Amino acid sequence: MTLDLDKALASMKQQLSDYCQQQHIDNPIVVGIHSGGVWVANEILEAVPTKEELATLDITFYRDDFTRAGLHPKVGQTNLPAIEDRHVILVDDVLMSGRTIRAAMNEIFDFGRPASITLAILFDLNSHELPIRADIVGEHLSLSEKQRIKLSGPAPLAVSVMETD
Template sequence: MKLDLERSLASMKTQLTAYCAKKSIENPIVVGIHTGGVWVAEQLMSAVMTDEPLATLDITFYRDDFTRAGLNPKVNQTLLPALEDRHVILVDDVLMSGRTIRAAMNEIFDFGRPASITLAILYDLGQHELPIQADIVGERLTLNPDQRVKLSGPEPLMVSVLEAH
């Protein structure tokens, strides 16, 4: 399976611009989830009318499998401005079960109560375990059980579908 990363990102930018106009969202805070979500968010910043720098979120300590998985050896920094009554655009690379997004929203609410959260996802795999749906989707994919999407970057930003062995 060959994925067209540029086409998916262009689709997200078009959708995001239209979504913000329709919802009258001005000067939102764009939040990328480490690490792939940050890379995608960097690509989307040009489509969003905002004075805010890109915010970043590391959900390691908010995961519901933290006690089972143990400490992630690479914990990134969470950099969020005041979120109270602000519109947040939450960005990640892949939506699978929805658990990463749930963890991200839990962390966001620890920083304040946003006016809204818009979810922008590069690839939605449709394997949701929680009732979480993206507002902006670059591409919906159906993968075989032994396949997974791998985003690598940030320079160059590339995507591949890997086969588990």
């Protein structure tokens, strides 16, 4: 399977621009989830009508699998401006089960109550375990149970499909 990263990013940019215009969203806060979501957010930030710098979110301690044996997380930094009554565009690289997005929204709400959260995803794998759907999707994919998306970056940003055991 060959993935067209540039096409997926271009699609996200166009959708975000259109979405913000249609919803009358001006100067939203763009939040990338560490680490792939931050990389994607950096690529699409120019398409969003905002003067805000990119915000980042590390959801490590909000994950529901944090206490499982063998988990050795790499903890990044959360950097969010005041979000009360602001529109937030939450960006991640892959939407699979929905658990990462649930954790991210929990953390966002610990910082305040945004006016709205728009979910922008580079690749939606259509394998949701939670009722979470993206508003903006670069590309919908159907992978086998043994395949995973691997985003590497940030420069250059690249994507591949990996086979698991």
